Amino acid sequence: MRPLSSGNxxxxxxxxxxxxTLLLVAGFGFAVKDLLYPKGGAFTGKSNVxxxxxxxxxxxxxxxxxxxxxxxxxxxxxxxxxxGYVKQLVALLKQKYPDTSVRLNNNLAVNxxxxxxxxxxxxxxxxxxxxxxxxxxxxxxxxGNDLFQIASGTSPGKAADGLNLDKLKADLPQALNRxxxxxxxxxxxxxxxxxxxVGMYNPFYNIPEYRGGSLQIQQWNERAYALLHxxxxxxxxxxFDLFENAIGRYLSSDHFHxxxxxxxxxxxxxxxxxx
Amino acid sequence: xxxxxxxxxxxxNETLKIWKKKRFFVILxxxxxxxxxxxxxxxxxxxxxxxxxxxxxxxxxxxISEYQNTLASDRIPEEWxxxxxxxxxxxxYYLDHDVNPNSPDGVTFTRTFLSNAVTLFFxxxxxxxxxxxxxxxxxxxxIKMLLTRPVRRWKILFSKxxxxxxxxxxxxxxxxxxxxxxxxxxxxxxxxxMPVFTGFVINGSSIDSGFAxxxxxxLYLLMEAGLIWVSAMTVALLxxxxxxxxxxxxxxxxxxxxxxxxxxxxxxMASSWHSAKFIFSVNLQLTDYLAGSPPPITGxxxxxxxxxxxxxxxxxxxxSFSVFTKQDILN
Amino acid sequence: MQHARQEAVLxxxxxxxxxxxxxxxxxxxKPIIKDxxxxxxxxxxxxxxxxxxxxxxxxxxxxxxxxxxxxGEIRICGEDxxxxxxxxxxxxxxxxxxxxxxxxxxxxxNLEHFARMQRGIDNARIREVAAIVxxxxxxxxxVKTYSLGMxxxxxxxxxxxxxxxxxxxxxxxxxLDPKGIKELREFVRMLADQGMSLFISSHLLSxxxxxxxxxxxxxxxxxxxxxxxxxxxxxxxxxxxxQFEQPExxxxxxxxxxxxxxxxxxxxxxxxxxxxxxxxIITAMxxxxxxxxxxxxxxxxxxxxxVHSIAPTLEQLxxxxxxxxxxx
Numbered sequence: 001m002r003p004l005s006s007g008n009x010x011x012x013x014x015x016x017x018x019x020x021t022l023l024l025v026a027g028f029g030f031a032v033k034d035l036l037y038p039k040g041g042a043f044t045g046k047s048n049v050x051x052x053x054x055x056x057x058x059x060x061x062x063x064x065x066x067x068x069x070x071x072x073x074x075x076x077x078x079x080x081x082x083x084g085y086v087k088q089l090v091a092l093l094k095q096k097y098p099d100t101s102v103r104l105n106n107n108l109a110v111n112x113x114x115x116x117x118x119x120x121x122x123x124x125x126x127x128x129x130x131x132x133x134x135x136x137x138x139x140x141x142x143x144g145n146d147l148f149q150i151a152s153g154t155s156p157g158k159a160a161d162g163l164n165l166d167k168l169k170a171d172l173p174q175a176l177n178r179x180x181x182x183x184x185x186x187x188x189x190x191x192x193x194x195x196x197x198v199g200m201y202n203p204f205y206n207i208p209e210y211r212g213g214s215l216q217i218q219q220w221n222e223r224a225y226a227l228l229h230x231x232x233x234x235x236x237x238x239x240f241d242l243f244e245n246a247i248g249r250y251l252s253s254d255h256f257h258x259x260x261x262x263x264x265x266x267x268x269x270x271x272x273x274x275x
Numbered sequence: 276x277x278x279x280x281x282x283x284x285x286x287x288n289e290t291l292k293i294w295k296k297k298r299f300f301v302i303l304x305x306x307x308x309x310x311x312x313x314x315x316x317x318x319x320x321x322x323x324x325x326x327x328x329x330x331x332x333x334x335x336x337x338x339i340s341e342y343q344n345t346l347a348s349d350r351i352p353e354e355w356x357x358x359x360x361x362x363x364x365x366x367x368y369y370l371d372h373d374v375n376p377n378s379p380d381g382v383t384f385t386r387t388f389l390s391n392a393v394t395l396f397f398x399x400x401x402x403x404x405x406x407x408x409x410x411x412x413x414x415x416x417x418i419k420m421l422l423t424r425p426v427r428r429w430k431i432l433f434s435k436x437x438x439x440x441x442x443x444x445x446x447x448x449x450x451x452x453x454x455x456x457x458x459x460x461x462x463x464x465x466x467x468x469m470p471v472f473t474g475f476v477i478n479g480s481s482i483d484s485g486f487a488x489x490x491x492x493x494l495y496l497l498m499e500a501g502l503i504w505v506s507a508m509t510v511a512l513l514x515x516x517x518x519x520x521x522x523x524x525x526x527x528x529x530x531x532x533x534x535x536x537x538x539x540x541x542x543x544m545a546s547s548w549h550s551a552k553f554i555f556s557v558n559l560q561l562t563d564y565l566a567g568s569p570p571p572i573t574g575x576x577x578x579x580x581x582x583x584x585x586x587x588x589x590x591x592x593x594x595s596f597s598v599f600t601k602q603d604i605l606n
Numbered sequence: 607m608q609h610a611r612q613e614a615v616l617x618x619x620x621x622x623x624x625x626x627x628x629x630x631x632x633x634x635x636k637p638i639i640k641d642x643x644x645x646x647x648x649x650x651x652x653x654x655x656x657x658x659x660x661x662x663x664x665x666x667x668x669x670x671x672x673x674x675x676x677x678g679e680i681r682i683c684g685e686d687x688x689x690x691x692x693x694x695x696x697x698x699x700x701x702x703x704x705x706x707x708x709x710x711x712x713x714x715x716n717l718e719h720f721a722r723m724q725r726g727i728d729n730a731r732i733r734e735v736a737a738i739v740x741x742x743x744x745x746x747x748x749v750k751t752y753s754l755g756m757x758x759x760x761x762x763x764x765x766x767x768x769x770x771x772x773x774x775x776x777x778x779x780x781x782l783d784p785k786g787i788k789e790l791r792e793f794v795r796m797l798a799d800q801g802m803s804l805f806i807s808s809h810l811l812s813x814x815x816x817x818x819x820x821x822x823x824x825x826x827x828x829x830x831x832x833x834x835x836x837x838x839x840x841x842x843x844x845x846x847x848x849q850f851e852q853p854e855x856x857x858x859x860x861x862x863x864x865x866x867x868x869x870x871x872x873x874x875x876x877x878x879x880x881x882x883x884x885x886x887i888i889t890a891m892x893x894x895x896x897x898x899x900x901x902x903x904x905x906x907x908x909x910x911x912x913v914h915s916i917a918p919t920l921e922q923l924x925x926x927x928x929x930x931x932x933x934x
Contacts, residue, residue, distance in 0.1 A: 017441035027501025038486035127336030284722035
């Protein structure tokens with residue numbers, strides 16, 4: 001076969017190129033029109049609400065789906081391996097229920113999250129609701145930032161410098177009030193899942209001036225338990241005792257968050273509480 | 276009438292020369308090697324996500340949460356937080372409207388590939404076409420044959436410009452077509468009708484979704500390609516000018532690459548140097564306006580970028596034509 | 607044949623194809639071309655001679671609009687190249703320096719390419735010029751496979767495409783072997799016989815001398831002389847080489863003549879092969895004076911072994927002219 005004559009080659013390239021150019025210029029025109037003269041259009045997407053998981057004991061179900069929300073403790077801050085208590089919990093559950101699939105659905109914890117912000121997320125964020133509704137185990141931590149930030153006026157890592165125990169005491173009711181709202185929302189979103197709240201501990205137990213803070217923490221834990229108690233699917237695991245005499249062993253270098261071993265202890269307690 | 280004499284045959288000449296130089300084959304070859312690599316990379320990412328997340332919504336909500344963690348950190352500079360904050364709001368918008376922004380299909384892959392290619396990859400392909408357009412003729416000495424024919428010099432350069440534009444169009448369209456065909460084999464050939472949101476208006480650090488609206492992804496792709504064509508054409512005009520001014524093709528490629536890359540670096544630095552927004556290569560990422568991503572420098576808008584690019588393009592045309600029609604051919 | 611052509615040239619005397627008037631060119635403040643004026647008439651072969659660096663190539667580039675003159679006027683077939691380059695260049699075919707072609711195209715595609723740049727050149731004409739230069743057998747091969755000679759022929763074919771009235775060849779003998787030069791000479795003559803004017807630049811004068819009707823000699827950006835080869839040579843003195851039986855007496859005799867100039871051994875520009883003679887005395891003088899001087903020598907009792915009159919070649923003339931320039 002003879003190769004294309006240059007005239008035919010030119011015709012083919014030319015036609016394709018001109019068509020391409022016209023197409024692209026049209027695309028550019030659309031883009032400019034759309035961007036420079038925008039018209040808001042209501043788009044009503046389908047709303048996707050996943051079915052709630054079945055109620056019942058974990059050992060009887062086919063799979064365990066975990067969603068974690070909360071603050072830096074749930075995020076795993078301070079654990080050099082990055083696992084935190086959530087991933088260790090998943091590993092422990094896999095050991096405990098070898099015949100069941102255990103899956104971490106989402107860990108939506110955000111460093112520095114406070115109870116009021118969490119409440120807002122639960123109220124308006126469809127993603128949060130979606131991830132929570134899929135779960136049959138929900139673990140969460142909240143309140144640490146409310147308490148220690150209120151008390152010191154700074155971020156919790158630096159809290160030890162200016163912690164004001166009187167202020168801590170005074171602000172406790174307000175923070176608990178927020179926690180109550182969070183718990184209520186959580187129940188509204190997913191009444192079936194087993195919900196575990198990880199209680200608070202006093203990271204400054206070994207500093208004599210702040211040792212008294214433990215009493216406030218303990219008060220928080222007590223009141224928090226009372227809140228959760230209203231719902232039969234919710235419970236709380238205590239952690240204050242873990243850290244009182246083992247601060248050097250279980251806290252990370254920032255003197256606020258647990259280290260890997262500290263998180264392992266928390267995970268172990270959660271596993272014990274689930275069934 | 277006389278002004279148009281010989282114009283079409285001249286364009287034919289230049290088009291055939293670029294073809295016979297096998298420049299377009301090189302471009303196709305590069306695409307045929309790169310697109311499968313990126314398709315595979317995307318495939319691996321999808322696999323990982325599928326393993327970790329039950330549903331795209333879980334993935335999205337996780338991504339938002341990670342961005343929120345960045346926002347919560349004290350160590351992240353404020354400029355970065357701004358873009359994250361906007362990204363969060365955008366992802367949230369998708370989530371709230373239950374639309375998957377990263378649906379795994381051929382059209383979505385093509386859309387993502389094109390918008391990632393606009394600042395470096397397309398300019399590079401354009402340079403492969405444009406850099407030796409004039410300097411190549413100077414180096415080979417054929418410029419003497421070209422300019423001693425009874426044709427006005429501006430017509431010679433104009434025909435080169437038209438041929439270059441035609442190949443720029445072909446390059447953009449072929450990239451999209453190959454991307455769709457190759458990635459579609461892995462991700463499926465769907466996604467034309469999928470809604471994509473555009474029209475986000477960025478006001479300082481927040482995003483105004485009042486004008487946001489959904490358009491079919493096919494139309495979005497077309498709009499994106501059109502914007503890419505405009506930024507690729509600006510690069511082409513500049514490369515043509517450099518090719519006229521610089522005798523050596525290597526020097527011409529290096530000059531243009533330096534300009535394009537420095538612009539990309541400047542954009543990524545989210546620079547507080549505001550005058551940098553007048554540099555052409557900072558304005559190449561036109562597709563960002565469509566996607567509603569924050570511009571590299573605050574205050575930049577589509578209109579601003581188009582005017583800036585047009586100024587650069589027109590200036591380089593003026594320089595190209597006045598130098599080419601007047602210069603003495605000494606070598 | 608030669609005679610007939612000469613007559614044709616004479617009859618077309620008024621028909622000036624190329625007229626160059628007072629062109630000057632400065633590049634970077636330096637005057638490269640100081641003053642060049644000449645005319646090329648229809649059907650003649652015009653030699654443009656000068657040493658390397660004399661400004662030949664710059665002048666040629668100005669003829670074909672590659673370089674704009676700083677001042678002066680160039681007209682091709684009456685059209686001013688500065689004002690109407692399209693009209694002027696229509697009548698010109700040229701090869702400036704090396705014959706360049708797109709090496710990634712075939713010979714045919716190259717010719718097609720240049721054919722498209724001008725009106726009225728069809729495929730038949732492309733075939734015709736390919737045949738004229740004898741390239742038809744390999745016209746569909748890529749130019750990168752061509753030898754230098756074939757590229758040269760392709761260059762000429764390209765230049766002939768538009769049926770030019772004036773063909774400009776810049777150093778066409780460069781890189782050609784003696785056989786190639788002879789072929790080129792015949793080819794040029796054939797084109798001139800068809801009525802085309804040829805403008806040929808060279809620094810190899812002996813080659814040009816054989817084919818040019820008229821020449822211009824350029825040195826250091828100035829035209830030193832324009833005329834037919836005969837005119838130029840005739841205006842110059844001959845060398846006369848004497849051999850006497852008594853060389854000293856002969857030298858004294860010649861030196862006493864006012865219109866005879868003795869030329870020192872190292873100054874002459876005569877082909878060494880002609881000077882195998884022992885103790886030859888070289889003079890520059892008119893050959894008409896030879897009989898009277900011979901008579902004088904005989905009367906003075908000086909025996910004459912031989913007398914040779916050597917007409918200068920164009921090359922010698924040229925060297926003498928440009929030499930004088932360099933001293934002055």
